[in-house]
Structures are given as C-alpha cells and as structure tokens.
Amino acid sequence: MKMKKIYTCIICPNGCEIETEIEDGRIRSVTGQTCDRGEEYVRQELTAPVRTIATSVRVEGGELPLASVRLTAPIPKNMIFPVMEEVKKLCLKAPVRAGTAVVEKVCGLDSDVIVTKNVNRG
Numbered sequence: 001m002k003m004k005k006i007y008t009c010i011i012c013p014n015g016c017e018i019e020t021e022i023e024d025g026r027i028r029s030v031t032g033q034t035c036d037r038g039e040e041y042v043r044q045e046l047t048a049p050v051r052t053i054a055t056s057v058r059v060e061g062g063e064l065p066l067a068s069v070r071l072t073a074p075i076p077k078n079m080i081f082p083v084m085e086e087v088k089k090l091c092l093k094a095p096v097r098a099g100t101a102v103v104e105k106v107c108g109l110d111s112d113v114i115v116t117k118n119v120n121r122g
Contacts, residue, residue, distance in 0.1 A: 002028075007045060009038040018042050050074035054116070055087060057102070062094030062119040069102065073111040082107050094121045 002023045009016045018032040020042055027046060030039045044050065052074050056066040069090075075083060083106050090102060096119040103113040 007042050009041050011037045011041045049077040057090040059092045059119045063122045064119050067096045067119045068117040071111045075109050075111050
C-alpha cells in the first residue's frame with residue numbers, strides 16, 4: 001500500500017513542508033526539506049517520535065507561585081501524558097534553584113525534571 005504524508009518540520013525556523021512517500025511500511029522518499037535536519041526529523045517522526053516538555057510547578061513560600069521546569073532529554077511521544085501526571089503532583093518549597101533535579105528518571109525514562117528558574121523565599 002502506497003501512502004503520502006506531509007509534515008511541517010519544527011527543527012528550525014524555516015518550517016519546511018516535507019512530503020513523505022511510504023510504501024509497505026517503508027519510507028520511499030522524503031522531499032521538500034531545505035536541510036538534512038528536516039529529513040532526519042521526519043524519519044524519526046515516522047519511526048520513534050519523541051518530545052521534550054517545558055512547564056511549571058507550584059512553589060510554596062516563594063516570591064513567585066510557580067517555577068519553570070523542563071526535561072533533560074526527549075521522551076517517547078506516547079509518554080507525554082504519564083510524565084505530565086507526575087509533574088502535576090509536584091509542589092516545591094522555596095527557595096528553588098535553577099538546575100536542581102526535582103524528579104530523576106521520571107516514569108523510569110532516561111530524563112530528569114529540572115528547575116529552570118530560581119524562586120527565592122517570599
């Protein structure tokens with residue numbers, strides 16, 4: 001079975017429209033990208049899509065009510081919701097320092113949740 005699929009690349013600001021042709025579960029062609037990273041992105045999307053997460057968590061006793069956090073490495077796309085459930089459970093106590101790992105190997109993955117913004121006591 002032959003199928004065409006179009007992706008908008010998110011790797012760089014160009015946002016190339018990349019067309020793929022798939023036949024019998026195999027990638028036959030990738031066209032429309034303006035750099036090699038676009039083809040790499042589409043191939044990964046088709047075989048093992050990953051995402052990073054950046055969000056915020058509550059902080060008790062801080063000058064700000066929230067601290068921003070992110071993952072240290074991309075995770076499988078199908079793990080976004082389980083990881084977010086774990087992150088939603090967090091409530092940090094001020095002071096909070098950027099770079100601090102607040103969850104190691106979240107959901108058993110090779111990615112930690114780290115703080116990206118300092119929050120001093122309020």
